[in-house]
Amino acid sequence: MPKVASLVWKNDHLELIDQTKLPLSFEVVQCTTYKEVADAIRTMKVRGAPAIGATAAFGVALGALELRAVPWAEFLSGMDKVFAELAATRPTAVNLFWALERMGKVVEDGKGIAPVNAVVDALVDEAELIAQEDIDTCHRIGEVGASVISSGAGVLTICNAGALATVDYGTALGVIRAAHSQGKDFHVYTPETRPFLQGSRLTAWELLEEGIPTTLITDSMAGCLMQAGKVQVVIVGADRIAANGDTANKIGTYAFSVLAKYHGIPFYVAAPLSTVDRGIASGRQIPIEERPAGEVTHICGHQIAPTGINVYNPAFDVTPAGLISGIITEAGMIVPPFGLHLEQAFASK
Numbered sequence: 001m002p003k004v005a006s007l008v009w010k011n012d013h014l015e016l017i018d019q020t021k022l023p024l025s026f027e028v029v030q031c032t033t034y035k036e037v038a039d040a041i042r043t044m045k046v047r048g049a050p051a052i053g054a055t056a057a058f059g060v061a062l063g064a065l066e067l068r069a070v071p072w073a074e075f076l077s078g079m080d081k082v083f084a085e086l087a088a089t090r091p092t093a094v095n096l097f098w099a100l101e102r103m104g105k106v107v108e109d110g111k112g113i114a115p116v117n118a119v120v121d122a123l124v125d126e127a128e129l130i131a132q133e134d135i136d137t138c139h140r141i142g143e144v145g146a147s148v149i150s151s152g153a154g155v156l157t158i159c160n161a162g163a164l165a166t167v168d169y170g171t172a173l174g175v176i177r178a179a180h181s182q183g184k185d186f187h188v189y190t191p192e193t194r195p196f197l198q199g200s201r202l203t204a205w206e207l208l209e210e211g212i213p214t215t216l217i218t219d220s221m222a223g224c225l226m227q228a229g230k231v232q233v234v235i236v237g238a239d240r241i242a243a244n245g246d247t248a249n250k251i252g253t254y255a256f257s258v259l260a261k262y263h264g265i266p267f268y269v270a271a272p273l274s275t276v277d278r279g280i281a282s283g284r285q286i287p288i289e290e291r292p293a294g295e296v297t298h299i300c301g302h303q304i305a306p307t308g309i310n311v312y313n314p315a316f317d318v319t320p321a322g323l324i325s326g327i328i329t330e331a332g333m334i335v336p337p338f339g340l341h342l343e344q345a346f347a348s349k
Contacts, residue, residue: 005168006051007058009128012065014058018045019164023205034063034082041089041096044196048165049239049275050134053095056086057127060103064120075116079107091287092248092316094240094277099130131167137272137330138169142178145235145270145328149179153186153232156222159193159250160202161237161270171270172237173206175328180212188214189225193250195295195313219252226263234260235328238271245321245338246283247271251314257323266325273329273349276342283318291315 008015014031020043021027029045031037037059040046046055063082067075083100090096106126110119149155155176159165162173170177176188188207193199200216207214217225225231234256240248247253247269260267280286293311297303305311327334331345 006046006048006164007055007131007167009058009061009131012062012124014055014062016040016046016055017164019047019202020045022164022201031059031062033066034059034086037062038085038089041086047198048160048237049093049095050138050166050171050272051164052090052093053099053274054127054131054134054167056089056096057099057103057130059086060100061120061124061127064123068117068120070116072112072116075119076107076111090289092239092289095272095274098274102126102130134167134272135169137274138166138171138174139178140330141171141270141272141328142169142174144330144332145175145268146178146182146184148233148235148266148268148326148328149175149184149186150232151184151186153184154189154225154230155186156189156191156225156231156234156256157203158191158199158219158236158253158256160198160206162203162206164202164206165237170206171272171328172235173203175235175268175270176207176212177210180210186213188212189222189231190214190216191219191222191252191256192216193252194219195299196291196315197299198250219255222256223259226259226265231260231263231265234265234267235270236268238269238275238327239316240286241269241271241276241327241342242280242283242286242321243276243278243339243342244282245324245327245334245336245342246286247319247321247324247327248283248286248288248316249319251317254317254319254323257319261323267319267323268326268328269319269324270328273331273342273345276346278342278346283320286316286318288317289315 162170
């Protein structure tokens, strides 16, 4: 089991690990209002698509708890504001909108039928269910994907798709955890993941905590490693997957997929079906978040670039489906053609 849980709900408040402080400091953020949850998502105290989704669900629950004693009309008006603020936090991770849609359905199902109190309780229950489902789903993803890692392999990942990016197990790191628990002897290469350094700050920390052999590299070293034969498989997470299998993930993922293709290395995406956006045909329709310039011009508060320099800072890029060997989901390994097989996976749920 992982030694961290990115979020914990207890006594009607949400506890989040402040991921901006890791690895030098382990601090917990207490969220007692939906506005505090929205701020935590916006400022990346919590990040990773599944974790954002579960966190947003608890944000809705907190908003509802604040409105527990008001009449239905006021409750609905207040909840509209809650949903709108949470939806505006980050645009790319589809799990955010998936979770908000599920929570919104609870409100719609109870509107005009149940007392406000009962709907509030149902919202809390639904948020807890979303979190538990994520735990179960990630364990299943690990079981499905562990076979792609062989003893003696070098495994390359990017960003953080571990316990910190989910509720407490991970997608890409869930696969790595599962393979490690099976006694396989392999080595993980962890790129630092500029500019926000989720690899060096978060993934390296998680793997060290669990005793999984890993080496930290800069992002630009991946090609050299592949050329030297040190990488046998690439496993990444996802923030949104289009209906055709095109996948948005942390900036740099696309470059790794091109390198993997050139070197004949299998490239896998590990993600729950909730990360698949069946409403968009291809990756061209995925909105790409652009982050503040200071994330590039500064590292840990220290300026490293000239004042006034122009900065381009997209948080994600899109890997075309043609570069992906398989998508590891709780429903099994999805292989090309992804459009057909993803639909079959949804039909079998």
